[in-house]
Amino acid sequence: MPLPAPNFDPPFNIIRLSHVELVVTDMAKSRAFYVDTLGLQVTDEDEDRIYLRAMEERGHHCLVLRKGDDPQVGDLGFKVFDESHLDRAAHWFTSRDLPVEWVERPYQSKTFRTRDPHGIPLEFYARMDRLKPIHQQYALYKGVKPLRIDHFNCFSPNVDESVAFYNELGFRVTEYTEDEDSGRLWAAWTHRKGGVHDIAFTNGRGPRLHHLAFWVPTPLNIIDLLDLMSTTGWVKNIERGPGRHGISNAFFLYILDPDGHRTEIYCSDYQTIDPDLEPIRWDLKDPQRQTLWGSPAPKSWFEHGTLFAGATVRDAELGASPIIAP
Amino acid sequence: MPLPAPNFDPPFNIIRLSHVELVVTDMAKSRAFYVDTLGLQVTDEDEDRIYLRAMEERGHHCLVLRKGDDPQVGDLGFKVFDESHLDRAAHWFTSRDLPVEWVERPYQSKTFRTRDPHGIPLEFYARMDRLKPIHQQYALYKGVKPLRIDHFNCFSPNVDESVAFYNELGFRVTEYTEDEDSGRLWAAWTHRKGGVHDIAFTNGRGPRLHHLAFWVPTPLNIIDLLDLMSTTGWVKNIERGPGRHGISNAFFLYILDPDGHRTEIYCSDYQTIDPDLEPIRWDLKDPQRQTLWGSPAPKSWFEHGTLFAGATVRDAELGASPIIAP
Amino acid sequence: MPLPAPNFDPPFNIIRLSHVELVVTDMAKSRAFYVDTLGLQVTDEDEDRIYLRAMEERGHHCLVLRKGDDPQVGDLGFKVFDESHLDRAAHWFTSRDLPVEWVERPYQSKTFRTRDPHGIPLEFYARMDRLKPIHQQYALYKGVKPLRIDHFNCFSPNVDESVAFYNELGFRVTEYTEDEDSGRLWAAWTHRKGGVHDIAFTNGRGPRLHHLAFWVPTPLNIIDLLDLMSTTGWVKNIERGPGRHGISNAFFLYILDPDGHRTEIYCSDYQTIDPDLEPIRWDLKDPQRQTLWGSPAPKSWFEHGTLFAGATVRDAELGASPIIAP
């Protein structure tokens, strides 16, 4: 099954991934993780919710922690160009028989919820409260010095289907892993905002969130975070890394929050805005696509993910790979 | 004079700045500078021209060195979405009574030359030969490890006019310096590709090129370049830096090639794709806008620029500032 | 006047520079500078004194801030091998008709004060209270992440005399600047602990302290400090840098505390323990000895220093250099 041709004329204009809500069971612990350790900035909080932004973001939130009984992932949020695009988006999802529900979201203008065909809950809006820039308030930088939310990565039971759907919405594939035997997609990285990805899909029992990712300035910030986590009680929350991905060329670290939600800390990437950008193909049998430097990822990294609220999970159609692979 | 409203519906779609031709008087010396010292990759060369690309670029060239008797800047090159946009572009420039000349450019498909109203030579094309990725061929990385061309910066005799023109083409202002007394623009940074700028304008005798810029991974690469240049005979070509700009928040270094063409080495920046991004205003009297850390730029940095081929230079309408300023 | 031969059999064994007392006029401001901004750790404090250590130090203090009416520098502290060496030291200074005064110093065992022939107040001791290691308590790292005190640098009215005296005590010259015309020393870097220097001397009205220095892990920590200082009200306290010294090859930054005491932030250096290490000679006319990258130091850096308590200052015998130089 070949990659779909990139779609430069989507039904509405998605600017970028924007934010996600994570349901967490212990607000104090999660605050210690995301605020005190990672260094995200609190923009609002009450008993039930903490709103967070990263250092160069001017939108009100990129991450919302919501107190709940079970760890879950709420909506993956995307920003569209303006209100007319928002209406076109609602119309389009409706026309596909996907559920559209207009919701109230604090700090966001008109917002609707829907789901992709696999059940991933999505949220679209055009305007969010804008806050004063803080990227030059260096006294506020701490932890890993997160600059901005970078992407979502999801387990998909059928990556070909996921790519086809998001391709229709204008997400363009930058790199992908192909299962040579079946000719089907094992994993794909797709973007709207001009980097390697806004959202990626990996073959696996799903839909589940594999991770969200934050962009940081240099690999040394990641080393600082490792030193900090390993001497402040978070050593067991370090899952994989540091390392360099073959795919995306990113310098990475994967960590788990107190509820098992995975975050990637990410730097290096490349510009992907050329319309004639050629997607880079990786062979499922090439271990360097995962870690350029050769060290394998731990088993948990291939198996563990977080459930989306209200989504029904099913097994991956391609099954688990004979070699462990994303 | 207020900033113009951003134009999200330009007459044609410019993807990004793409390349520039520099006329140099000694090919061997310029090769030593750009290839051996900066670390750009040669993609083609003959007696008269050297074509160069940076490490993550797949287009054939971002910089062309052409042998000539006098140092000059040739066309500033921009990539448009596709051939139909190219034709619309040619039509638009013609409709503005700006000269349109279709030219043969090796490694580029259909290309036309034109000028902006101040006389800056511009070049538009849609497709350039694509080369194999080399961003993971780490044995090729050397010098400052340049990843991609980032922007052009030009002296303009009337920045308000420059901004108005490029705004019409869809370039959006991210930061600007205002002369409080006159309410006029002193300088402005405008982008197409989602960073702080593709092209910036600074009040001064012009049009002249102030600098082109390359993006590098971390400040340590800039320190490496300083060490290299200062011990291989290039110490006098180091003009300003390293430092942090207030404007753009970039970590920077300015160097001069053997003919006096200025290059900025640049890292850190931020994502500017939100349509509701608020431009950041700087006061002409705030010295930290130039160097956040306080050290002033040398006089040459405010005065020296390179002539564009065939352009007539005139004095800045606002005159030189009472305080030296970009 | 040639360099004296290194003295491997000094009258007593000085292990390393250890600490210094700075008299400051506003304890709160100085605390904000050294603790909140630089990131030194408070080990004790009362109304009159703050004791500080850097992150890898286990001795109780490397810097003591003492409240006073006028900015001054107290004793330069050195650690000797043991109490018997301390007694030999006291005996030796007495035999040279230099004043020896036994003093009580909190957290130090037996300590005596004396002066070098130019009047620099010195303090010797063998044991200081040892504190628990904190170099792996990464939550405590902040500011520039200072690891240890590295050296003192003093203006000397006669560098040949200074070097001769400290050479007798076993300090070995690693690099030096010679005034070619007179054949006399302009500046010299001398060490006990195996790096480029524990104490250095520079021709100038003196004795005065030019600066004390702290060692930090990487140049990026210095860049972090610059960003922090320039956005928290300390921008005018940044005096020179960042840059690379020709002499010592150090990556440096010079900053001034609220009373004008100068601190160098320093990284990179080299191992100097070989007994047959050849001192590196620099010509006074070589501007790269000061800044390898070519940019000159500001005038204040050549002229400003802090007075030692009780020391009489006199003009440099060599006068000011025709070119401004350390």
Place this chain on the structure above:
Amino acid sequence: MPLPAPNFDPPFNIIRLSHVELVVTDMAKSRAFYVDTLGLQVTDEDEDRIYLRAMEERGHHCLVLRKGDDPQVGDLGFKVFDESHLDRAAHWFTSRDLPVEWVERPYQSKTFRTRDPHGIPLEFYARMDRLKPIHQQYALYKGVKPLRIDHFNCFSPNVDESVAFYNELGFRVTEYTEDEDSGRLWAAWTHRKGGVHDIAFTNGRGPRLHHLAFWVPTPLNIIDLLDLMSTTGWVKNIERGPGRHGISNAFFLYILDPDGHRTEIYCSDYQTIDPDLEPIRWDLKDPQRQTLWGSPAPKSWFEHGTLFAGATVRDAELGASPIIAP
């Protein structure tokens, strides 16, 4: 068995570890590894030997590659204070019934070979040819930018015995791992030159060389090496890392040369010259002593080492640990 008291009055003065000879089976491959990849500088070579130094070293060689039929480690070289100390050294080894053989070593003055009680071949000398400094010839820096040889690490069948012997020679313990059950040493790091170690010993079948180590400027140089090795055919020679050791606090990478000789690339460390420095004790059951960040070392790292020429290997007296540990 408690740690022996540090011996500040050894029978002769060893300045530091100096160099090592590795017997390699394919000179071209080894040259590609150490010169082209790691970036060591060739100071002499013929068909049978390549002499190498690191960037800040002025002694002629820190590593000698010698062609042979089987991979082996030759003498571990140490520099003593002067010729009289060399003679005292020879006398001392003779008095201990250890073999003393005076040998010709190119570029070294008088040199003798001996063995420690477990059979590790040692070599002592006082003077080696001194070369011109190259630490500021930045055009020569490549690969991992190795600055100097840092230490040796050996498997010892009885670490208590090894430490007792080297302690007598003035090597001082900085950190150690104790087997709580038996109260015996599992591993120990001992120094002469003021860092964490010149030579370390780890419980294991021995004597065998576990690794030699080179000091590099920053963690980013190690990341550069990983990127280079993994894209130039050396990915399988990356064994462990990058990571931070609990012990020594070093940022590390372990790589294997074409014959399986292991090299550690090492940065961060701390100053250990205080005579009252307290050795840091680690529990054998604490996994963070090996990797502060928690990820385990591969099995090969605990088992693989290189044979010393002419040494008889025996099993570790403490046996293999119930938990794999150095």
